[in-house]
Amino acid sequence: xxxxxxxxxxxxxxxxxxxxxxxxxxxxxxxxxxxxxxxxxxxxxxxxxxxxxxxxxxxxxxxxxxxxxxxxxxxxxxxxxxxxxxxxxxxxxxxxxxxxxxxxxxxxxxxxxxxxxxxxxxxxxxxxxxxxxxxxxxxxxxxxxxxxxxxxxxxxxxxxxxxxxxxxxxxxxxxxxxxxxxxxxxxxxxxxxxxxxxxxxxxxxxxxxxxxxxxxxxxxxxxxxxxxxxxxxxxxxxxxxxxxxxxxxx
Amino acid sequence: xxxxxxxxxxxxxxxxxxxxxxxxxxxxxxxxxxxxxxxxxxxxxxxxxxxxxxxxxxxxxxxxxxxxxxxxxxxxxxxxxxxxxxxxxxxxxxxxxxxxxxxxxxxxxxxxxxxxxxxxxxxxxxxxxxxxxxxxxxxxxxxxxxxxxxxxxxxxxxxxxxxxxxxxxxxxxxxxxxxxxxxxxxxxxxxxxxxxxxxxxxxxxxxxxxxxxxxxxxxxxxxxxxxxxxxxxxxxxxxxxxxxxxxxxxxxxxxxxxxxxxxxxxxxxxxxxxxxxxxxxxxxxxxxxxxxxxxxxxxxxxxxxxxxxxxxxxxxxxxxxxxxxxxxxxxxxxxxxxxxxxxxxxxxxxxxxxxxxxxxxxxxxxxxxxxxxxxxxxxxxxx
Numbered sequence: 001x002x003x004x005x006x007x008x009x010x011x012x013x014x015x016x017x018x019x020x021x022x023x024x025x026x027x028x029x030x031x032x033x034x035x036x037x038x039x040x041x042x043x044x045x046x047x048x049x050x051x052x053x054x055x056x057x058x059x060x061x062x063x064x065x066x067x068x069x070x071x072x073x074x075x076x077x078x079x080x081x082x083x084x085x086x087x088x089x090x091x092x093x094x095x096x097x098x099x100x101x102x103x104x105x106x107x108x109x110x111x112x113x114x115x116x117x118x119x120x121x122x123x124x125x126x127x128x129x130x131x132x133x134x135x136x137x138x139x140x141x142x143x144x145x146x147x148x149x150x151x152x153x154x155x156x157x158x159x160x161x162x163x164x165x166x167x168x169x170x171x172x173x174x175x176x177x178x179x180x181x182x183x184x185x186x187x188x189x190x191x192x193x194x195x196x197x198x199x200x201x202x203x204x205x206x207x208x209x210x211x212x213x214x215x216x217x218x219x220x221x222x223x224x225x226x227x228x229x230x231x232x233x234x235x236x237x238x239x240x241x242x243x244x245x246x247x248x249x250x
Numbered sequence: 251x252x253x254x255x256x257x258x259x260x261x262x263x264x265x266x267x268x269x270x271x272x273x274x275x276x277x278x279x280x281x282x283x284x285x286x287x288x289x290x291x292x293x294x295x296x297x298x299x300x301x302x303x304x305x306x307x308x309x310x311x312x313x314x315x316x317x318x319x320x321x322x323x324x325x326x327x328x329x330x331x332x333x334x335x336x337x338x339x340x341x342x343x344x345x346x347x348x349x350x351x352x353x354x355x356x357x358x359x360x361x362x363x364x365x366x367x368x369x370x371x372x373x374x375x376x377x378x379x380x381x382x383x384x385x386x387x388x389x390x391x392x393x394x395x396x397x398x399x400x401x402x403x404x405x406x407x408x409x410x411x412x413x414x415x416x417x418x419x420x421x422x423x424x425x426x427x428x429x430x431x432x433x434x435x436x437x438x439x440x441x442x443x444x445x446x447x448x449x450x451x452x453x454x455x456x457x458x459x460x461x462x463x464x465x466x467x468x469x470x471x472x473x474x475x476x477x478x479x480x481x482x483x484x485x486x487x488x489x490x491x492x493x494x495x496x497x498x499x500x501x502x503x504x505x506x507x508x509x510x511x512x513x514x515x516x517x518x519x520x521x522x523x524x525x526x527x528x529x530x531x532x533x534x535x536x537x538x539x540x541x542x543x544x545x546x547x548x549x550x551x552x553x554x555x556x557x558x559x560x561x562x563x564x565x566x567x568x569x570x571x572x573x574x575x576x577x578x579x580x581x582x583x584x585x586x587x588x589x590x591x592x593x594x595x596x597x598x599x600x601x602x603x604x605x606x607x608x609x610x611x612x613x614x615x616x617x618x619x620x621x622x623x624x625x626x627x628x629x630x631x632x633x
Contacts, residue, residue, distance in 0.1 A: 050471060076473035088468040090461050101461050104454055105473035113482055115455040118254035122454060161472065 003028040003169060003199050004049070009058030011044055011223075018044040019055065020223040026169075026216075031191075031200045033210045036220035037243065042203045043085070045220065046173055049201075050082050051075045062169065073110050079168035081161075085177055087154040089161065091147035095138055098146050099129035099160050106165045132164040135194045152183035156190065163195050170195065172202045176209050188212050211235075219243065255452065262530070263448060267441050274430070282542055285433045286501075290541045292436035293497045296443045298521040298533035300490020303447060305519070306528035307456060308483040309463030310360070313368045313515050314375025317355070318348040318488040320382065320510035322495025324389065327396045327505045334406040335418045337427055337435065337500045344496025345489050352488020356481050363466070375515055382507035395506035420500050432501050439497065440534075443490060448530060450486070459483050460528075491518075520586070524593055526600030535601050540586065547585055550578035 006024035010017070018041045026032045034042050047053040048060055051072040060067045067075055076082075081102075090098050103125045108114070120126075133139040136156045141149070146157055155175060162170055175191070176184040188209055191200070204210045210217065211231050218228040221243040227234060234240055252260055269276065273291065277283045282291075297319060304310050325347035329340035359370040382390040390396055398417050407418070420427040427435055450456045462469055462476050469476045499505055508514075517540065525536025552575050559567045577585040597603045 071475075072470040073473050073475050076471055082471050084471075088465055088471070090464040090468060092464040093457075093460060097457060097461075101457065101469075101474075102472045104458070108454070110473055110475040111478045113455050115450045115453045117454070118449075118452045119454050119457055120256070120452075121254040125454075161468075165473070 001028050002026060003063060004201070005059075005061040006045075006048075007059045007061070009045070009048060009055045009060065011041075011048065011053060011055045018223055019048070022058070022220070022223070022225055024218055024225060024228075026199060026201060028199050029197060030215040031202060031213050033202045033204055033214035033217045034220055035204060035207075035210055035217060039222075040220040041223040042220055043173060044223075046082075046171055046201070046203060049075075049171060050080060076105070076165075076167075077110055079165075080171065081163075081165050081167035081169070082171040083155070083158050083162055083173060083175055085173045087151070087158045089146050089154055089157055091145075093146060094143050095133065095146050095149075095157055096126070096129055096142040098157055099132055099164050100125050102161045103128045103164045128164055129160075132160045135163070136160045136190060152179055152186065155179070155183075155187065159190065159194075163198075166195075167198060170198050170200045172200060172204075174203055174205060176204065176206050184209060255448075259448060259452060263445060266444055266531070270437050270441050270444075271434075273437065274433070280542070282545070285429045287541065287545050288433045289436050289497075289501050290545075291538045292433065292440040293494050293501070294518075294521065294537035294541050295440050295534040296436075296497070297491055297494035297518055298525070298537040299440075299443050299447045300487040300494070301518045302487075302522050302527060302529075302533040303450060303459075303490070304483050304487035305522055306526075306533065307451065307463065308459040308480055310363065310480060310484070311368045311519070312359075312371040312484075312487075313512065313519065314355070314371035314373070314378075315487070315491050315518050316510050316512070316514035317375035317378040318352055318491035319495040319498070319514065320378065320505070320507065321351045322348040322492030323499045323505035323509055324382075324396055324495075325492070326496035326499035327398070327503055328389075330398060330404075330420065330499070330503050331396075331402040332405065334404060335420050336406075337420050337422050340420075340500065341439075341493065341496045344499070345492045348492025348495065349485055349489040352485045352492075353481070356484035356488065360477055360480050360484060372512060372515070375510060376512060379507055379510040379512075382510060390505070390507060393507075395504055398503050420503055427500050435500065436497050439493065443493065444530070444534070451530060455479075455482075520590055522600075524590060524600055526602030529600070529602040532600050532602040539601070543586060543589075544582065547578045547582035548580070550582075552579075 002025045004024070004026040006022055009019050009022040011019040022041070022045060034045065036042055044053060048055050049062075049067060051067065051070060051074070054068055062078065062080060065078065067080075090101065093101075100119070107125065130139060130142070133142055136159060138153065138156055138160060141153070146154065149157060159175070176187050179187065184206060191213055202210070202213060214231055216228070217231055217234045218225050219234060219240045220226070226243055227237050227240045229237070255263075270292070273288055274283045277288060277291075282288070297315075301312070301315055304312055322344035326340040326344040329343045333339060355371065355374045359367055359374065362370060383392055400417070404418070422431070422435060425431050458469075458474065458479050462479055466476055495509065498509070521536035521540050522533045523536070524539060525534065526532025552571055555571045555574060555578065556567055559570050562570065593600060599606070
């Protein structure tokens with residue numbers, strides 16, 4: 001069953017057509033990679049899923065409901081979480097607090113004033129957060145202020161913040177961008193290990209990452225999906241080779 | 251009441267309560283132990299605590315908080331005029347009216363953030379200030395200010411007591427709110443205000459406010475509707491300002507528009523930054539320090555200065571008076587400006603950062619596992 005259904009999505013910035021009749025169908029429980037050269041419209045497409053951009057025409061259906069025109073926090077509350085290209089975390093707060101906040105969003109909803117009880121009295125929230133921190137390997141550093149973390153750790157923290165919500169769909173925008181080979185391998189390992197039942201959409205440049213993770217690959221070039229299929233098919237597709245793999249990435 | 255608070259927080263609260271109640275004693279060595287000034291410490295302490303909930307915790311810098319102070323004062327005086335000289339209804343009314351006023355202004359101003367939010371709040375406060383002088387004169391009594399008068403209605407009071415010849419004074423069920431009783435009334439409210447702020451800071455709600463300050467984008471993509479959170483913080487802090495404003499009316503039943511002027515809004519910003527934005531105690535320290543300076547240094551003049559340096563030879567005395575003179579009396583804000591600049595440059599975290607540093611330095615001298623202790627104490631201060 002398709003959990004995310006993208007139909008004929010167009011988006012133009014002035015004269016530039018960033019997305020041109022994009023169609024995409026993401027199967028539940030799979031890892032779906034979106035690849036393509038720089039400027040192909042990958043991030044634009046992702047931004048259309050989370051309410052940051054609204055397509056000019058077309059539809060984006062998540063679990064049978066349209067995601068267009070509703071606010072980012074409402075989209076998250078329906079079960080879509082996002083990891084950003086540059087980690088967006090709460091830099092002034094400790095790692096544990098960083099992960100407890102999304103857990104609160106999951107349990108208490110988009111807005112609830114509980115100003116009298118202490119954070120400590122919500123043991124279940126702390127348990128949820130600690131469990132995820134153990135999974136991603138940040139548990140020992142849980143009281144560290146997150147601004148002091150390395151880039152790789154910040155990314156892992158952001159992933160923990162998404163995983164703690166147990167989203168139905170996890171969007172990862174270049175999860176290994178700017179990482180060392182070791183950090184990249186750790187991230188791939190982490191993604192294979194945790195949240196295996198969660199449907200994921202990964203935008204990625206690193207072919208090694210894509211081919212180790214993806215069940216399905218869509219290739220985007222100049223705002224259009226030029227190919228889609230299993231990793232093996234994509235590898236052999238001449239159109240893809242021409243548009244993308246034929247370059248320095250081969 | 252204390253459920254869920256850590257031992258440190260309980261100690262902090264108990265320590266604060268004792269310090270607040272013993273303020274007359276503590277202020278004695280610096281010559282500030284008279285009720286008028288102590289009341290100001292407590293009242294502006296409340297104002298700064300409330301401002302800190304919005305600025306220090308949520309990260310929205312309001313430049314118009316004096317508007318709520320003024321509204322609280324007007325509302326309280328109207329209660330004195332219309333219903334009773336008892337302070338309880340006046341305080342409650344003042345808090346409620348400024349809370350509603352804050353809801354309105356916050357709803358509009360919070361559509362923007364950063365500098366635009368600050369400018370919006372400043373514009374609203376200046377608007378209120380000018381309205382109080384012009385079209386709202388029937389409510390505010392314009393330039394004269396809103397005062398008590400013999401022919402006020404005072405419905406409830408007239409039912410029970412024969413009106414005396416002079417103007418009645420504010421009271422708490424018969425206890426006159428002047429001198430030390432007045433101070434202790436403000437002091438108890440300061441303690442309650444501090445306790446509420448402590449609970450908010452330690453609550454999930456407070457955690458969300460800190461998260462909004464740190465990264466609003468992440469909050470939105472994490473499933474939080476940030477605007478109602480910010481609006482709630484705005485209303486709470488407006489209510490704190492209203493409480494402070496009505497207490498100003500309790501200690502002196504008179505309300506004037508100058509209370510809403512932008513300089514008054516700026517003052518609470520200074521207090522909070524001077525003491526340490528985002529900390530629990532800092533804003534109260536900042537408020538106390540500024541009010542103390544204002545009282546002590548603004549009362550100096552060249553004559554007094556020359557008297558205090560009279561033990562020096564004449565030419566030294568004259569030189570010193572010439573140099574220091576501009577910084578005291580009416581020029582005391584020059585001194586405040588210099589202190590403020592020094593603090594912002596050398597102690598961006600305010601007085602609380604200074605205290606933390608001294609504490610860390612002391613610990614290092616004492617030896618032991620200092621790095622862990624330092625981290626723990628700076629973390630404590632940051633909270």
